[in-house]
Amino acid sequence: MASRFLPRATKPLLYTTALATTTYTLYRTTRHSLDSIDTTTSPHNLSPPSYLPLPSRLEQFRKLQSTSSDSPYDLVIIGGGATGCGIAVDAASRGLKVALVERDDFSSGTSSKSTKLVHGGVRYLEKAVKELDWNQYELVKEALKERAVFLKTAPHLSMSLPIMLPIYTWWKLPYFWAGTKFYDFLAGGENLESSYFLTRSKALTAFPMLKKEGLVGSLVYYDGSHNDSRMNVALATTAAQYGATIVNHAEVVELTKDKDGRINGVVVKDVLDDKAKAFSVASKGVINATGPYTDSIRHLDTPTADPIVAPSSGTHLVLPGYYSPLHMGLIDPSTSDGRVIFFLPWQGNTIAGTTDSPTDITQHPLPKDAEIDWILAEVRRYLSPEINVRRGDVLAAWTGIRPLVKDPNAKNTESLVRNHLLHVSENGLLTIAGGKWTTYRQMAEETVDLAIDTFNLHPSPPTSGFSPTGFPLDPRLPFSQDGRSITTNVPLTGAHGYSENLFISLIQSHGLDTTVARHLAHSYGTRAHAVAQLSAPTGLRFPVRGERLSELYPFVDGEVRYCVREEYAQTASDILARRTRLAFLNVQAALEALPRVVDIMAEELHWDGRRKEREWRETVSFLESMGLPSELRGVSRKAVENGIVAKLGAEYSRHLGTAKERGSFGVEGTESRAGEGKNEGQLGEPIGREAEGRKRNGGV
Numbered sequence: 079m080a081s082r083f084l085p086r087a088t089k090p091l092l093y094t095t096a097l098a099t100t101t102y103t104l105y106r107t108t109r110h111s112l113d114s115i116d117t118t119t120s121p122h123n124l125s126p127p128s129y130l131p132l133p134s135r136l137e138q139f140r141k142l143q144s145t146s147s148d149s150p151y152d153l154v155i156i157g158g159g160a161t162g163c164g165i166a167v168d169a170a171s172r173g174l175k176v177a178l179v180e181r182d183d184f185s186s187g188t189s190s191k192s193t194k195l196v197h198g199g200v201r202y203l204e205k206a207v208k209e210l211d212w213n214q215y216e217l218v219k220e221a222l223k224e225r226a227v228f229l230k231t232a233p234h235l236s237m238s239l240p241i242m243l244p245i246y247t248w249w250k251l252p253y254f255w256a257g258t259k260f261y262d263f264l265a266g267g268e269n270l271e272s273s274y275f276l277t278r279s280k281a282l283t284a285f286p287m288l289k290k291e292g293l294v295g296s297l298v299y300y301d302g303s304h305n306d307s308r309m310n311v312a313l314a315t316t317a318a319q320y321g322a323t324i325v326n327h328a329e330v331v332e333l334t335k336d337k338d339g340r341i342n343g344v345v346v347k348d349v350l351d352d353k354a355k356a357f358s359v360a361s362k363g364v365i366n367a368t369g370p371y372t373d374s375i376r377h378l379d380t381p382t383a384d385p386i387v388a389p390s391s392g393t394h395l396v397l398p399g400y401y402s403p404l405h406m407g408l409i410d411p412s413t414s415d416g417r418v419i420f421f422l423p424w425q426g427n428t429i430a431g432t433t434d435s436p437t438d439i440t441q442h443p444l445p446k447d448a449e450i451d452w453i454l455a456e457v458r459r460y461l462s463p464e465i466n467v468r469r470g471d472v473l474a475a476w477t478g479i480r481p482l483v484k485d486p487n488a489k490n491t492e493s494l495v496r497n498h499l500l501h502v503s504e505n506g507l508l509t510i511a512g513g514k515w516t517t518y519r520q521m522a523e524e525t526v527d528l529a530i531d532t533f534n535l536h537p538s539p540p541t542s543g544f545s546p547t548g549f550p551l552d553p554r555l556p557f558s559q560d561g562r563s564i565t566t567n568v569p570l571t572g573a574h575g576y577s578e579n580l581f582i583s584l585i586q587s588h589g590l591d592t593t594v595a596r597h598l599a600h601s602y603g604t605r606a607h608a609v610a611q612l613s614a615p616t617g618l619r620f621p622v623r624g625e626r627l628s629e630l631y632p633f634v635d636g637e638v639r640y641c642v643r644e645e646y647a648q649t650a651s652d653i654l655a656r657r658t659r660l661a662f663l664n665v666q667a668a669l670e671a672l673p674r675v676v677d678i679m680a681e682e683l684h685w686d687g688r689r690k691e692r693e694w695r696e697t698v699s700f701l702e703s704m705g706l707p708s709e710l711r712g713v714s715r716k717a718v719e720n721g722i723v724a725k726l727g728a729e730y731s732r733h734l735g736t737a738k739e740r741g742s743f744g745v746e747g748t749e750s751r752a753g754e755g756k757n758e759g760q761l762g763e764p765i766g767r768e769a770e771g772r773k774r775n776g777g778v
Contacts, residue, residue: 098481130552132318137647141547142177142346143357150360151177151323152535152546154344155367156330156375159189160515162367164522165311168565170320172526172537172558175546177359178314178723179330182441183652185310188369189515190656191478193394193432194287194424196229196236196302196516198222200261201411201418214494219264222514225302226268228516232312232570234603236304238270239422241407243297244284244460251294258299273299285403287461303422306515307602307656311645312570319571320555321545327648333378333507334358341379343383350648365525365531366509370439370479379507386499387511388484389439393449394431396474396663401428401461410460419456426631427663428475430457437479442703445475473664475705483512499523502532523563530561538562554587572603584610589622597632608644612636627671633658638675642682650675650697655704665704672697673719
């Protein structure tokens with residue numbers, strides 16, 4: 079019996095070993111280095127850079143309103159996510175007259191709710207090989223190429239991240255080793271670092287939280303990580319620097335058409351002004367880049383159009399930083415139901431996710447209880463049994479909706495390719511759908527190429543020092559000279575002159591706390607000097623400037639002022655979710671910071687009492703979609719200022735400390751075994767978070 083079984087068991091291993099040997103040989107003979115890619119414009123320039131201030135939102139809005147059919151825009155882009163803003167940068171840097179309109183805020187949808195990875199997709203590569211799927215293979219190659227561009231054009235917002243793949247079955251080792259080397263090989267000259275093997279002991283040293291039982295060793299490969307919504311905002315402001323008219327919180331309510339039925343513009347309404355009237359904006363071409371809402375815009379053109387997007391929900395959790403090493407992620411390639419889950423360090427905390435299932439489209443989807451429990455269960459499978467994974471350790475939870483390109487032959491959304499689709503309707507609506515964060519730039523380039531041909535546009539560089547929209551341009555900005563895309567070499571806002579030593583200049587010039595200085599450098603790049611200058615004096619010997627919005631995190635008051643003045647932040651959720659990321663890191667800390675944020679914004683935007691009350695209600699409602707506990711939903715400002723959040727945290731700690739079984743509790747103290755929560759989206763207050771947070775963030 080044993081003799082018959084041995085050949086059958088070893089045959090797959092021999093095939094895998096042969097594949098591994100071939101792949102490694104090819105890899106060693108073709109490997110290149112990324113050293114030739116210049117990720118900084120001037121690595122030794124630490125002085126504050128000068129730049130032209132951007133037009134205010136009011137100025138942008140007036141420019142949008144002043145457009146007529148005699149002087150139309152070349153392109154109006156609907157949607158301010160990664161794709162829409164990427165298109166705006168590409169088109170404007172070619173010299174086209176561009177406008178972008180976003181119903182909510184830049185990156186308010188899917189683009190702020192990603193896994194924060196800039197990656198080719200090891201899962202897609204495995205599927206491509208197993209299923210001999212050329213489209214999957216091409217997607218991985220394209221994404222790996224774009225990954226390098228990503229890290230080059232926004233070095234302050236992105237970085238290389240090693241990701242561990244634990245091996246618990248010895249025969250899988252050569253299989254996954256071959257896969258990671260093939261991944262390296264496909265990246266070619268854009269490869270970040272070589273993947274490598276860690277023995278069992280070294281794997282546990284690198285990732286001490288890992289489950290020891292049965293561990294054979296691990297493989298480590300490299301991908302990128304980024305701050306997704308800040309990257310999206312940088313794209314929007316970069317487009318504005320190139321003269322594009324960029325307006326958030328403005329909704330396209332209608333598509334206008336000429337006498338032949340061809341689309342020749344849009345009708346826009348200011349969402350923030352209840353008394354505002356809708357107005358028309360003339361354009362030679364209209365691009366639909368609205369992600370999950372793609373089909374709703376297509377129905378404005380053709381009400382009977384068949385849907386081309388299959389929405390899929392992805393839920394992520396944020397756990398305290400002590401759940402993962404500071405500079406090492408983890409991937410589980412085969413979860414209990416066959417999906418892939420990541421476990422990644424991000425902004426001092428740990429992200430775990432994601433789920434992948436069909437969903438309906440809503441503006442602020444709530445994380446489901448079952449999805450939260452599933453992610454926590456998968457986390458427990460890979461962490462040491464001595465680590466008590468508690469539902470109360472979840473600091474925030476959110477659900478994003480992926481706009482996957484629909485395949486009528488697919489049985490589930492896991493089998494859908496994250497590729498993109500370009501489509502032009504009979505009436506001239508150009509739609510870009512699908513894709514992924516990593517390939518936003520390539521998608522934008524292809525979209526603008528198609529738009530130029532479809533709408534007979536004539537890109538040319540400006541010659542007068544002013545953009546086609548009439549705004550002054552920085553003479554240092556590069557423009558395309560032949561109408562082709564140049565975005566592989568366009569540094570985004572904050573990247574000009576960026577250096578990893580920038581934080582030192584911030585400390586020496588402005589007296590910032592070291593942790594705050596590092597945070598500002600990595601969030602705003604060289605624009606961090608402007609943020610520091612807008613930060614209030616502390617009245618202390620050190621730090622000199624920067625009043626924290628939360629004791630636990632390095633976000634400061636100057637960020638609120640800067641983001642209102644230079645990044646078009648118009649609501650408190652714009653600040654808490656898309657500019658500072660506090661709502662994504664710790665939803666209860668965001669609630670505690672809300673009074674201060676509303677007050678600063680009221681000073682900057684001249685809000686009256688009624689607007690401040692409205693802002694409070696709408697922001698608390700938004701925080702529900704980030705996992706705000708049910709006990710805090712609809713909470714008043716007075717209650718927050720009187721310490722209700724801290725009191726609920728103390729109540730949680732008291733119940734946890736006296737419980738017979740140290741499991742998980744909601745803030746009401748309802749016991750739950752093995753971390754199983756009772757209320758959808760209910761989060762608790764983790765024990766020791768403050769102490770661990772200070773340790774991980776250097777004093778936060």
